[in-house]
Amino acid sequence: MIKVAPSILSADYVNLEASIKKIEHSADAIHIDIMDGQFVPSIAYGPGWVKAIRPITNLKLDIHMMVENPERFVKPLADAGADIIDVHKEATPHIHRALQMIHKAGCKAGVVINPGTSVESIRPVLYLADQVLVMTVNPGFGGQKFIPEMVNKIQELSDLRKKYGYKYDIEIDGGVNNHTVKSAYKAGTDVAVAGSFVFDNPDPAAQVRSIKQATK
Numbered sequence: 001m002i003k004v005a006p007s008i009l010s011a012d013y014v015n016l017e018a019s020i021k022k023i024e025h026s027a028d029a030i031h032i033d034i035m036d037g038q039f040v041p042s043i044a045y046g047p048g049w050v051k052a053i054r055p056i057t058n059l060k061l062d063i064h065m066m067v068e069n070p071e072r073f074v075k076p077l078a079d080a081g082a083d084i085i086d087v088h089k090e091a092t093p094h095i096h097r098a099l100q101m102i103h104k105a106g107c108k109a110g111v112v113i114n115p116g117t118s119v120e121s122i123r124p125v126l127y128l129a130d131q132v133l134v135m136t137v138n139p140g141f142g143g144q145k146f147i148p149e150m151v152n153k154i155q156e157l158s159d160l161r162k163k164y165g166y167k168y169d170i171e172i173d174g175g176v177n178n179h180t181v182k183s184a185y186k187a188g189t190d191v192a193v194a195g196s197f198v199f200d201n202p203d204p205a206a207q208v209r210s211i212k213q214a215t216k
């Protein structure tokens with residue numbers, strides 16, 4: 001069964017603690033998007049939010065940095081209580097160093113690829129990755145449509161993991177619901193991030209369970 005990490009980008013910002021409590025017993029992690037208004041057009045969250053969220057849940061905090069030069073925020077995020085820090089291949093010329101910095105800061109390291117970025121381009125750093133996040137929409141906004149062509153990349157990552165004994169989890173993010181998750185899971189996805197499908201519903205916990213149910 002797939003693991004689910006609800007994205008709080010679609011949660012009720014004013015009642016964030018209540019939103020998190022609703023999914024706490026059905027979810028496997030919380031996905032927190034950090035956006036700088038440059039790498040992506042929107043602005044969202046930051047280390048201060050991570051620090052505020054840390055004491056209110058025991059769930060792992062999976063931090064997706066959509067920021068230019070993400071190296072700047074590795075230490076502040078680790079100090080704030082991040083468990084996994086994900087950096088975009090496209091956001092730094094030094095992705096290898098960025099992953100090393102995350103490990104040095106005591107966190108698990110994730111590498112992220114946009115829909116227009118190939119698996120081939122991150123081949124040299126796969127041995128360092130604890131997680132590979134395949135964007136199934138172009139990053140920056142919730143509520144977009146899943147791009148089915150990205151399933152080929154998941155398959156490719158899954159094949160490489162088998163062939164070379166890599167240890168990374170494969171995560172998907174964008175347009176995930178209880179239908180789109182099926183082909184992605186079959187191709188080898190371990191963790192599904194879902195925002196609007198979970199939180200734009202009066203019963204977010206049931207939505208999380210329905211994604212899991214779809215991959216049983």
Ligand SMILES: O=C(CO)[C@@H](O)[C@H](O)COP(=O)(O)O
Binds near residue numbers: 137142195197
């Ligand atoms: O990283 C992002 C958006 O760039 C996400 O984590 C969104 O929060 C996913 O939202 P949905 O597509 O599930 O509504």
